[in-house]
Amino acid sequence: xxxxxxxxxxxxxxxxxxxxxxxxxxxxxxxxxxxxxxxxxxxxxxxxxxxxxxxxxxxxxxxxxxxxxxxxxxxxxxxxxxxxxxxxxxxxxxxxxxxxxxxxxxxxxxxxxxxxxxxxxxxxxxxxxxxxxxxxxxxxxxxxxxxxxxxxxxxxxxxxxxxxxxxxxxxxxxxxxxxxxxxxxxxxxxxxxxxxxxxxxxxxxxxxxxxxxxxxxxxxxxxxxxxxxxxxxxxxxxxxxxxxxxxxxxxxxxxxxxxxxxxxxxxxxxxxxxxxxxxxxxxxxxxxxxxxxxxxxxxxxxxxxxxxxxxxxxxxx
Amino acid sequence: xxxxxxxxxxxxxxxxxxxxxxxxxxxxxxxxxxxxxxxxxxxxxxxxxxxxxxxxxxxxxxxxxxxxxxxxxxxxxxxxxxxxxxxxxxxxxxxxxxxxxxxxxxxxxxxxxxxxxxxxxxxxxxxxxxxxxxxxxxxxxxxxxxxxxxxxxxxxxxxxxxxxxxxxxxxxxxxxxxxxxxxxxxxxxxxxxxxxxxxxxxxxxxxxxxxxxxxxxxxxxxxxxxxxxxxxxxxxxxxxxxxxxxxxxxxxxxxxxxxxxxxxxxxxxxxxxxxxxxxxxxxxxxxxxxxxxxxx
Numbered sequence: 001x002x003x004x005x006x007x008x009x010x011x012x013x014x015x016x017x018x019x020x021x022x023x024x025x026x027x028x029x030x031x032x033x034x035x036x037x038x039x040x041x042x043x044x045x046x047x048x049x050x051x052x053x054x055x056x057x058x059x060x061x062x063x064x065x066x067x068x069x070x071x072x073x074x075x076x077x078x079x080x081x082x083x084x085x086x087x088x089x090x091x092x093x094x095x096x097x098x099x100x101x102x103x104x105x106x107x108x109x110x111x112x113x114x115x116x117x118x119x120x121x122x123x124x125x126x127x128x129x130x131x132x133x134x135x136x137x138x139x140x141x142x143x144x145x146x147x148x149x150x151x152x153x154x155x156x157x158x159x160x161x162x163x164x165x166x167x168x169x170x171x172x173x174x175x176x177x178x179x180x181x182x183x184x185x186x187x188x189x190x191x192x193x194x195x196x197x198x199x200x201x202x203x204x205x206x207x208x209x210x211x212x213x214x215x216x217x218x219x220x221x222x223x224x225x226x227x228x229x230x231x232x233x234x235x236x237x238x239x240x241x242x243x244x245x246x247x248x249x250x251x252x253x254x255x256x257x258x259x260x261x262x263x264x265x266x267x268x269x270x271x272x273x274x275x276x277x278x279x280x281x282x283x284x285x286x287x288x289x290x291x292x293x294x295x296x297x298x299x300x301x302x303x304x305x306x307x308x309x310x311x312x313x314x315x316x317x
Numbered sequence: 318x319x320x321x322x323x324x325x326x327x328x329x330x331x332x333x334x335x336x337x338x339x340x341x342x343x344x345x346x347x348x349x350x351x352x353x354x355x356x357x358x359x360x361x362x363x364x365x366x367x368x369x370x371x372x373x374x375x376x377x378x379x380x381x382x383x384x385x386x387x388x389x390x391x392x393x394x395x396x397x398x399x400x401x402x403x404x405x406x407x408x409x410x411x412x413x414x415x416x417x418x419x420x421x422x423x424x425x426x427x428x429x430x431x432x433x434x435x436x437x438x439x440x441x442x443x444x445x446x447x448x449x450x451x452x453x454x455x456x457x458x459x460x461x462x463x464x465x466x467x468x469x470x471x472x473x474x475x476x477x478x479x480x481x482x483x484x485x486x487x488x489x490x491x492x493x494x495x496x497x498x499x500x501x502x503x504x505x506x507x508x509x510x511x512x513x514x515x516x517x518x519x520x521x522x523x524x525x526x527x528x529x530x531x532x533x534x535x536x537x538x539x540x541x542x543x544x545x546x547x548x549x550x551x552x553x554x555x556x557x558x559x560x561x562x563x564x565x566x567x568x569x570x571x572x573x574x575x576x577x578x579x580x581x582x583x584x585x586x587x588x589x590x591x592x593x594x595x596x597x598x599x600x601x602x603x604x605x606x607x608x609x610x611x612x613x
Contacts (some may be wrong), residue, residue, distance in 0.1 A: 064596065088543070093594075151594035254583045265376065265583045272591045283538045290541050291588030293597065294569040297443035299346030304596040316541075316564035317600070 042178075043241070044168050044234040046156045046273070052305045064306050067154045068095040070136040072129050074122065075110060075144050076102045083108055085282040086144035089289040092311045093150040095136055100125040119218040120208055123200055130193045137162035139193055141186040145278055147285050148185055149292055151308045152275045156236055156244060158306075162189040165231040167223075170245035170276075178233040179223030183278040184245035186222070187236070195229035202228070242271040249280040250288065286316070293317035318448040318460060318523050318531075347443045351383065354446040356480070357428035358382035359416050362389050362397065362436040363404045370436040371395065373579045377586040381442035383428055388416045409475075410505040414493060417481075421490040429454045431486050434478040439577045439585045444570040445480065447603075448523060448531060454482040457518040462532035463557035464506075471520055471557050472510020476575035477532040479506070481518075488516035524558065525568040526603055533567065533574045536581065540566035569601045 055063070071094035075083040083099065087108060091097040099110035102121060111128060115121040122141070129139055138157055142148060160166055166189035169180030180186045188196070199206045206225035216224075223233055236244040246253060253269050261268035280288065293310075294317065310317055358379065362371045371387055375395075379385045390408075392399030400415040402408050413433065420431060430449050434440055452458060459481050461473025473479035481489065489512055492498030498512035513520070523531050533540060535552055543563045553560040560566070577585065 149592075149594050151597050155595040250584055250587065251580050254587065255580050258580065258583065266587045266591055269583075270587065270592070272593060273595060274592060283542045286541050286543065287537045288588070290537060290564065290567065291585070292592055292594055294599070294601070295441075295571055295585075295589055296569065296593070296599070297347060297441055297589055298447040298570050298603075299348075299350060299443055300590070301346075302593055306596040307598050308594065308596045309598050310600050 042171075042232075042234055043237050044156070044160075044166075045237050045239060047159045048239060051159070055305070060306055063158055064154065064308050067138065067158055068136045069138045069140055069150055069153060070095065070129055070133055071097040071148075071150075072125050072139060072141045073097060073099045073144055074101075074118075074125060074141065075099050075108075077105045079144050080105060080107060081282045082144040082285075083110075085285050086142075086147075089285055089316065090148050090150065092314050092317070093148075094140065096134070098125075098129065098132070099144075100128070117209065119221050122218050122222065123208060126193060127197055127200070130190075130197055133190070133193075137190040139188045139190075141182075141188070142276070143182065143278075145280075146183060146185050146276050147278070147280060147288055148276045149274065152244065152273045153187065154308065155273065155306075156275065157187065157189075160189070163191050165189060165192040165195055165226075165229075166234065167192050167226050167231050168234045168236045168245075170243055170247060171233045171235040174220055177220060177223055177227065179220050180233045181245070181247050182217070182219040183247040185276040185278075186219075192226065192231045195231055196222075196226055199225045199229045236275065238271040238273050240271070244271055244273060244275040246270065246274060246277045248278065249284065250277050251284075252279065253277075289316050318451060318521055318525075350443065350446040350450060351381075354430065354450050355383040355428040356430050356432055356442060356445060356449075357384040357386070357420060357424055358432045358434060358440070358442075359386040359388050359420060360434050360436055360438075361409070361412060361416070362387050364389055364391055364393070364397075365404075366436050367393070367395050367397070370579065373582040374434075374436060377582055378440045378442060382432070384424060386416075386420070386424075388412060388419075407503040410500055410503055410508040413505040413509060414500065417486060417489055418493070421486055425483070425486070430480050430482060432478060432480040433475070434573070435476050435575065437575060437577050438476060438478050439574045439582055440478060441570070441572055441589055444531065444568075444572045447570060448525075448572065449480065452482070452521065455484050456482055457484045457488055457516070458482040458521050459485045459513055459518055460521040460523045460532075462523070462530065462534055463520055464510075464555040465557045466555055467507050468510040468514055470510075470514050472507055472513070473520070474532065474534040474555075474575075475506030475509075477534040478573045478575070479509075479532075485513065485516075485518045488518055489513070492516045522558075523572070525570060527568070527601070528558075529561070529568040530558075530566060531568045531570065531572040533571065534576075536574055536576050537567070537585075569599065570603065 071091055073086055073091060100113055101110040102116055104112040113121050113124045168187040170184040171178050172181055205228045238244055257265045257269035360374055387395055387397045388400055389397040390402055390404050400412055402411045402415055459479060461479030462477040463471050464474055465471055492512050497515055502508045
């Protein structure tokens with residue numbers, strides 16, 4: 001009787017201890033770790049001036065060549081003029097630009113995904129890009145209604161390791177979900193892409209076609225799938241905390257600033273290192289191309305430590 | 318500006334970051350020029366425009382002139398200079414005449430070159446100084462966007478802004494003093510152009526070494542937008558030099574754009590002085606250019 005009882009007690013105690021240890025372990029992994037993870041990553045900034053100054057000469061010349069970007073531009077024939085404009089302007093500054101379309105157009109080249117559903121199309125494009133990445137390790141997803149300054153994107157991720165998961169852009173919150181806004185462009189590292197594609201196999205947590213009666217936007221579906229794979233949205237900012245990814249046009253932002261900061265319109269408005277703007281007309285985008293890559297005051301030197309060379313075969317930059 | 322024997326100003330070079338903010342950097346070349354090539358800007362404006370237009374000039378490019386004078390029918394604390402004229406489209410040439418007479422009387426020795434702009438013109442002073450640096454202000458010269466019609470030797474667009482050398486200013490004022498020039502039109506740029514012709518002031522070529530325009534009578538999108546080959550649109554009909562549409566229209570070192578509203582004024586300020594691609598090596602470097610532009 002005594003020996004049975006004590007065995008039972010021993011078993012209970014052991015089992016209890018085992019349970020406690022396991023639950024402690026689990027909390028440590030998901031609780032503390034993800035808190036630290038989220039705290040560190042929610043705001044993502046480029047290298048500071050001090051950090052840049054510490055780089056060696058060879059690092060300064062190598063780094064710009066090592067950060068290489070694959071641009072996925074999601075088009076539809078309805079957006080033909082913007083498509084042509086993106087093709088003629090900012091996309092030339094990507095190391096590789098691929099246009100992914102819902103249906104082909106005779107006028108412009110693209111990978112025809114033959115898919116009307118936007119989320120399904122985005123998934124296909126992401127898979128295609130990952131498979132065709134070559135040695136490119138950074139991915140930028142945008143619609144042709146966005147204008148991106150790729151050199152500033154490269155500067156932002158210059159010191160970030162693409163074998164770590166990064167998901168960067170202009171972040172918004174929807175309930176508990178932090179997601180990157182599509183209109184202002186989405187940056188994904190190679191590792192984020194890898195995890196995402198792995199998560200695509202999970203039809204429960206990351207379905208290809210939504211089960212719900214209402215459709216969740218692709219940007220939120222993307223954020224959800226990434227979250228399940230341990231990848232969290234980060235807001236891209238400059239050293240002063242100004243957002244680098246904008247979902248509005250330059251004139252809209254300037255106009256807002258004129259109302260809010262009349263004494264200091266330009267200073268208060270937008271970052272010198274801005275990466276994206278959205279909602280601009282094709283001709284405004286051509287003016288922006290000139291404004292970014294050409295128009296400047298003689299004799300001004302921005303004292304940038306690194307050099308990015310202009311692309312070949314281009315006449316508007 | 319042509320003819321050009323390029324001065325060897327500092328070429329843009331990659332250099333170490335200093336501890337200053339990204340915006341204010343070692344501007345030796347620009348600073349140097351601002352001391353060597355002094356520009357007096359006068360802005361043609363009126364009381365009703367001070368809040369809607371002129372204040373945005375004051376907040377942006379007006380600060381970059383060595384001297385800036387806002388010329389109006391009334392003096393004010395803006396500050397504006399009051400000319401002895403009334404307002405109205407038919408008073409514009411009177412305003413121009415009075416403005417230059419005022420400048421000649423009060424500021425002749427304070428500057429080397431004299432720019433006229435409208436209150437909806439955006440000007441990049443550094444590029445103006447660079448273009449003027451190769452020319453001699455004691456010669457009778459005037460620069461701007463050259464138009465063909467109405468005046469035999471042509472004239473410079475008023476809206477795009479035009480700039481007179483010291484000698485040209487002296488001759489303009491003398492022309493009126495001696496009765497050789499008179500107020501014979503309401504259209505100020507044509508009127509001034511005719512007087513320049515009478516007083517034997519030469520029209521300069523303000524295009525860059527690649528033949529691209531620097532002064533623009535319309536906003537950037539009129540010129541930069543790619544077009545299929547087509548007959549000249551109406552806004553290019555007056556052009557003296559053969560106009561180019563698309564990216565080749567305009568110099569990287571543009572000097573002016575016109576019909577610029579308040580939002581566009583700050584937008585151009587942002588594009589010119591702030592927004593830039595980090596570390597980008599610009600294709601065009603006028604100081605390194607040794608080949609000449611094509612003659613048109």
